[in-house]
C-alpha cells in the first residue's frame with residue numbers, strides 16, 4: 001500500500017495545477033495519470049489558446065503543458081508522478097484507491113485527500129456502420145496526428161462545428177489532410193466564429209442544419225452520406241449526398257469521466273449545461289465527501305483556463321486542510337476565485353453559469 | 364450583446380455589412396499600414412491588447428469585451444497578427460498611389476511560400492480570386508505563426524484573407 | 531498512402547528507434563515509443579479485431595485507452611488496448627477474433 005497526503009488522479013491542466021498548488025503549500029503529492037505522456041488534452045493542442053494573457057492565452061496548448069511540467073519538475077521533492085497508470089476504483093469503506101500500471105501491474109493507494117481531475121470522454125453518435133474503423137473521435141485523431149505524427153486518412157468528414165470540430169479541422173488541414181466538409185445539426189455554428197472563419201478561408205465548407213446519415217465500407221470507411229435537417233430535426237431525403245471520405249471524425253460533445261466519484265459516493269446531479277452527471281461541490285471544489293475534491297472537465301465541460309484555476313483552488317484547499325500554508329496563500333486563493341469569475345462573465349459562458357448555479361453549494 | 368449576421372452564424376463568413384464594419388475608412392488607409400481586427404463576437408480572449416507595443420489595441424475592461432483599435436496609434440507592425448489565437452487580425456497597406464496594395468496575413472501551413480513566389484489569393488470563403496507575389500515572410504514571435512506579405516490589387520484588400528502555395 | 535508526417539508547420543516529431551514487429555505473421559516496421567495502434571495505422575492497418583457476436587470489423591475510436599474498441603492479441607495475450615501500449619521490438623500482434631481467450635498460468 002502506498003501512502004500519501006494528496007492524491008491527484010489525472011495529469012491534464014487541472015490535475016497538474018492541483019499538484020503544483022498542493023505541493024507549493026508543502027503537502028506530499030502523488031499524481032497518477034493513465035497517459036504515456038503527462039498533460040492530458042494539452043499535449044495535442046497545437047493551436048494558440050484563448051483566455052486571458054495572464055493565464056497563457058496566445059500560447060499553444062503544447063507549450064502550456066510544458067510550462068506546467070517544468071513547475072512540477074521544480075517541486076519534484078514533493079510531487080511523485082506515476083504515468084501509464086489508471087486509477088480503477090475507490091473503496092468507500094477504507095478510502096483506498098486502486099490503480100493499474102500498463103495492463104497488469106496493480107497498486108493500492110491511501111491518501112488523506114484525493115483530487116479527481118480525470119477530464120472527459122468523447123461522445124458517440126448513432127448511425128448505421130458507426131462502428132467501422134475510420135470512424136474516430138476528434139480527440140483520437142488529434143492524438144494520432146499531433147502526438148505520433150500519423151495522419152488518419154486522406155479525406156475527412158467532420159461531424160460537429162463546436163470549437164473542437166473547428167479546431168481539429170484546422171489541424172487536419174495543417175497536416176495537409178483534406179477536410180471534405182464540416183456538418184453541424186444545429187442551425188448555427190456552435191464554436192467561436194473566428195475558428196470557423198479560419199477554416200472557411202482555407203476552402204472548407206461548413207453545413208449547418210446538416211447531419212451524417214450513414215457510413216459505407218467493408219473493413220473500413222469508404223464513403224459517408226450527409227443530409228439536411230428540417231426545422232423539426234428530420235432529414236430531408238432529397239438532400240442526401242454521398243461524400244468520398246476514408247475518415248469520419250466525431251466531435252459531438254464530451255461527457256465528464258465521473259466513475260471514481262460515483263464509487264466514492266459523492267453527491268451528483270444531472271446538469272446538461274455541464275455535459276451530464278457532475279458532482280455537487282462548494283466554490284473551492286470540495287465534494288460532499290470532505291476528503292475528495294474535483295477540478296477541470298470532470299466537474300463540468302469547460303476550458304483549460306478554468307481547469308487550471310479550479311485545480312489550483314482544489315490543491316490549495318486540500319493542502320490547507322492538512323495544516324499547510326505559505327505566506328499570502330489566502331490572497332492567492334481569492335485572486336484565483338475572482339479570475340474564474342471574470343472568465344465566466346461573458347455572453348458565451350451563459351450556459352456554464354446556469355449549470356454552475358445548480359451544483360455549487362455550501363457545505 | 365453584439366449583433367452578428369445570420370450569414371456569419373451559419374457559414375462562418377462575414378456578411379458585407381460586417382466587412383464594412385471592420386475595414387478602416389479611406390483616410391486611415393491612405394496614412395500607412397494598419398491592422399484590421401476581424402473579431403466581432405464576444406469571446407473570453409484578450410492577448411491582442413498585451414501584444415501591441417504601441418497601445419493601439421485598447422485595454423479590455425472585461426475579458427469578454429470586443430477588441431477596439433485606435434488606428435492613430437497603429438503602425439502596422441504585425442505583432443498582434445502573429446499573436447491572436449483566432450488568427451483574426453490582418454494588416455493592410457493601401458497607402459501607395461495607384462493600384463498596388465500589400466496584405467500581411469497570418470500563415471501556419473507547410474510549405475511556406477518564398478519571397479518572390481506567386482501564390483493563389485483566397486477570399487473569406489476559400490475561393491481563389493487571383494494571384495499575387497509574396498514580398499516577405501517573417502515569424503515575429505518565433506512560435507510557428509508566420510506573417511506573409513503579399514501584393515494584391517487595391518480593390519481586393521477587403522476581400523483576400525489567405526494565400527495558398529501551388530507548386 | 532504514406533501516412534507519416536515528415537513536415538509540419540508547428541510540430542517536429544521525435545521518433546524512437548526503428549523496430550520490426552509482426553502483424554498476423556507479416557513483418558512490419560514502426561518506431562519504439564509510439565503505440566502499437568499508431569504503428570499499425572501508419573502501415574495502413576485500420577482493422578484490429580472483429581466483434582464478438584456479429585463479427586464486425588473494429589479499429590480504434592478514442593485512442594486514449596478508454597473505449598475498448600482496439601483490443602488485440604499481443605504476444606499471446608488477448609484484450610490488450612493497443613492504442614495505449616507502446617511498441618517494442620519483435621512484438622507479435624494479432625487480429626483478435628471475438629472475445630479472445632485467456633491464457634491460464636499456473
Ligand SMILES: Cc1cc2nc3c(=O)[nH]c(=O)nc-3n(C[C@H](O)[C@H](O)[C@H](O)COP(=O)(O)OP(=O)(O)OC[C@H]3O[C@@H](n4cnc5c(N)ncnc54)[C@H](O)[C@@H]3O)c2cc1C
Pocket residue numbers: 009010011012013014015032033034035039040041042045048049050051085086087088117118119120139163164165167168257295296297298302303304305306307594
Ligand atoms: C480540440 C480541443 C481544443 C481546445 N481548445 C481550447 C482552447 O483554445 N482554450 C482552452 O482553454 N481550452 C481548450 N480546450 C479544452 C481543454 O483542453 C480542456 O478543457 C482541458 O484539457 C481540461 O483539463 P482537465 O485537466 O480537466 O482534463 P484533461 O486535459 O482531459 O486531463 C485529464 C487527464 O486525466 C487522465 N485520466 C482520466 N481518467 C483517469 C484515471 N482513471 N486514472 C488516471 N488518469 C486518468 C486522462 O488520461 C488525462 O490525462 C480544447 C479541447 C479540445 C479537445
Ligand code: SF4
Pocket residue numbers: 397398414415416417418419420432436437438439440441442443444454
Ligand atoms: S499592427 Fe502592431 S501597432 Fe497595429 S495594433 Fe497590431 S501590434 Fe499594435
Ligand code: SF4
Pocket residue numbers: 194400401402408409410411412430446447448449450451452
Ligand atoms: S486576440 Fe484575436 S481573437 Fe482574441 S480578442 Fe484579440 S482579436 Fe479577438
